[in-house]
Amino acid sequence: MFSDYSTAELVSIFAMQGFAGLILFSVFVLMALGLAIIFGQMGVINMAHGEFMILGAYVTYLISNLFSEYMPALFGIYFFIAMIAAFFTAGALGAFVEWAMIRHLYKRPLDTLLATWGLSLIMQQLYRTVFGAREVGVSLPDWLMGSIPMTDTIDIPINGLFVMGLTIVISVSVYLLMFKSRWGGQVRAVVQNRPMAGAVGINTEKSDRMTFALGCAIAGVAGSAFTMIGSTGPTAGQLYIVDTFLVVVFGGAQSLLGTIASAFTISQAQSTMEFFLSGSMAKVLTLLVVVGILMLRPQGLFALKIRH
Known part of the structure; x- marks a missing residue:
């Protein structure tokens, strides 16, 4: 596999593929952060996370077309507006789903899994009805196009650097x-002891709803980043949900550092x-290695230490 390339060529290939993987890494992180919040803090397996x-x-896509059609002079800033809109749209839908369905299924993981899987099918059909079955693409602003040359053979994609910066900001936030806010302390208190948290005045239902909404909102931002690496279609989310669960389990469900x-x-x-x-073989080999490591360390890479 490597014998056809010189050492210099291999170094360039690994560097280029590493930089090319920045956006994929960012999508994985944003998707996994949202899923880790929902699964790690609430114990809910959200099979519709890809649809969010x-x-x-x-x-x-809609905001891109809106700016292109009616505000072409401001097209360069549409992506920031789109990310904010995606965050609040997905978060609002997540809050509604938690209120309408998820809150009735707590401590019933199998029922939750089946219900959210059904929700994913409903959302796919809605997307197919509204946007059609064909995939759609997004036009990027000029400042996100192109790359920065590092050497004669290595270029860094600008959109990869932008999404990486966005991912760092969201991860730190x-x-x-x-871990540093009052609301975060309330969420962790509810996770550790729900009856006691309720007894000291924490609104556990509101905490659950906001936690689920936050996880879905971050997935919405991941969707904005996703438009840079692939076309958007009704079933595109299902292509990433398995990888995202793999990331969360491999890193440790309640560990932010492990997820990253x-x-x-x-x-x-x-x-x-x-x-x-081939892409399929790459996924198979990655899955085999991860499964092998999890057999040796089932708690994940960075499991939290809990005192008993």
Whole structure:
């Protein structure tokens, strides 16, 4: 596999594929952050998480067309508006889903899994009805196009750097929100002891709703980032849900650092192997390695230590 390339060529290939995997890494991190918040803090397996990502992608697509048609002079800033709109749209729908369905299924993981899987099918059909079955693409502003040359053979994509910066900002914000804010303390108190949290005045139902909404909102932002690497279609979210669960479980469901490290490892491995192998084989090899590691360390890379 490597014998056909010189050492310099291999270094360039690994560097280029590594930078090319920045957006995939960012999508994995944003998707996994949302899923880790919902699964790690609430114990809810949200099989419709990919559809919330695609909701953010469709919102980005609509705003792109809106600016292109009616405000072409402001087209360069539409992506920031689209990310904010995707965040609040997916978050609002997430809050509604928690109120209408999820809150009735707590402590029933199998029922929750089946219900959210049914929700994913409903959302896919709605997307197909509203936007059609064909995939749609988003036009990026000029400042997100092109790359920065590092050497004669290595270029860094500008959109990859932008999404990486966005991912860092959101990851730090989630950390501060979950571990340094009063609301984050209330969420963790509800997770550890719901009856006691309610007894000291914490609104546990509101905490659950806001937690689920936040996880879905972050998935909406992941959808905006997704528009940079692929076309948006009704079933596109299902292509990433398995990888996202893999990232969360591999990193440790309640570990923010583990989620980021796991996303980086898996995205870079897939991006590099896809250059030498087919995309399907790259996924298979990545899955086999992760499963092998989880057999040795089932709690994930960065499991939280809990005192008994």
